Amino acid sequence: xxxxxxxxxxxxxxxxxxxxxxxxxxxxxxxxxxxxxxxxxxxxxxxxxxxxxxxxxxxxxxxxxxxxxxxxxxxxxxxxxxxxxxxxxxxxxxxxxxxxxxxxxxxxxxxxxxx
Amino acid sequence: xxxxxxxxxxxxxxxxxxxxxxxxxxxxxxxxxxxxxxxxxxxxxxxxxxxxxxxxxxxxxxxxxxxxxxxxxxxxxxxxxxxxxxxxxxxxxxxxxxxxxxxxxxxxxxxxxx
Numbered sequence: 501x502x503x504x505x506x507x508x509x510x511x512x513x514x515x516x517x518x519x520x521x522x523x524x525x526x527x528x529x530x531x532x533x534x535x536x537x538x539x540x541x542x543x544x545x546x547x548x549x550x551x552x553x554x555x556x557x558x559x560x561x562x563x564x565x566x567x568x569x570x571x572x573x574x575x576x577x578x579x580x581x582x583x584x585x586x587x588x589x590x591x592x593x594x595x596x597x598x599x600x601x602x603x604x605x606x607x608x609x610x611x612x613x614x615x
Numbered sequence: 616x617x618x619x620x621x622x623x624x625x626x627x628x629x630x631x632x633x634x635x636x637x638x639x640x641x642x643x644x645x646x647x648x649x650x651x652x653x654x655x656x657x658x659x660x661x662x663x664x665x666x667x668x669x670x671x672x673x674x675x676x677x678x679x680x681x682x683x684x685x686x687x688x689x690x691x692x693x694x695x696x697x698x699x700x701x702x703x704x705x706x707x708x709x710x711x712x713x714x715x716x717x718x719x720x721x722x723x724x725x726x727x728x729x
Contacts, residue, residue, distance in 0.1 A: 532714060543619070543705055543720040589658065593714045600714045601671040602648065602660035 502527045502599045506590045506606035513580055513613050521575040521609045523564075523590035527599075531592040533557075533566055533573040534603070538587045547575075547588070580613045587611070617642065619708050619721035627727045633694040636724045640687050640708030646670075647689040648718060649681060652703040661704075664689050665712040693726075701728045 507522040525533065532551045536544040548557030553568035562577045573590060590606040593599075620639045628634050640647050649661040660673040664683035681691040687708075693700055703723045709716035 536720075541722075543621075543722040544707075545720070546717065549717075595714050601663055601712065602673065603650075603658075603718065604660075605658040607657045 502531070502592060502594060502604045504590050504592055504604055504606035506588075506609055508607070508609070509587075510610040510612060513611070515582055515613055515615050516579045517613075519575070519577040519580045519584075519611070521588055521590075521611070523573045523575065523606060525571050525573065525590075525592050527571075527592055527594055527604075528597060529594055530568065531594045533564070534591040534593070535562070535564055535573070535575050536589040536591060536605075538589065538608070540586075544589065580611070582613045582615055585611055585613045619706055619719055621704075621706050621721040621724050623724060624722065625725045625727075627729065628696050629729050630696055630698060632696050633692060634696060634726060635690050635692050636704055636706075636726070638689045638691075638706030638708075638721060640689070640706075641719055644708035644710055644719075645687050646709045646712045646716065647683055647687065648707045648709075649689070649691050650705045650707065651675075652705055652723070653701070658705070661691065663712065670712055696728045698728050700726065702726060 503526045534549045535547040537547045548559040550557040550566035556565045587608045591603045646665045648663040662672045663670045667683045683689045705723045706721045707718035
């Protein structure tokens with residue numbers, strides 16, 4: 501079946517530090533890949549996405565590259581801010597077949613950025 | 616353009632009761648999906664509705680049901696509540712059903728079962 505594994509948190513960084521949150525996936529075919537962010541007390545917001553191998557999704561300084569050979573979609577940001585403190589979810593959605601109607605999420609990684 | 620709205624935002628019920636949650640999608644969106652978020656199980660898909668029809672259903676017991684109205688608004692119902700049903704219930708809407716359609720999430724309804 502489809503599954504997403506992301507690094508366990510929490511992750512605590514100082515402001516302006518470099519961020520990497522690892523995400524690997526298992527899926528049949530070539531799914532679309534997503535990173536969502538959830539701020540305290542809110543729902544999920546799409547942060548970035550990639551729909552095919554070698555695509556790079558980017559938004560608000562965050563980037564992730566779709567690596568088919570390593571089945572990975574790691575999230576990176578060069579300089580985090582306190583306002584980036586949130587829970588980050590990696591997710592996939594197959595283009596067709598079983599599971600294509602739903603997002604499959606990782607467990608989430610809580611990021612805390614301290615001044 | 617208004618986002619996805621969910622009501623109520625918070626709900627407290629006792630075991631054995633039933634509950635109905637409501638979701639209003641973004642105007643023009645015809646697909647509504649529901650997810651359950653718990654600390655232990657994470658985010659799990661409940662079901663998807665499109666044009667008033669349930670298109671897909673996740674692995675949840677029959678106590679969980681839903682429906683969609685002609686204006687695309689959706690409700691989900693949980694009967695005979697159990698302590699384990701305490702969760703954040705998220706609704707997501709998209710223009711159409713299918714993997715190419717981006718899902719936009721609402722703020723969720725926090726259900727606490729005592």
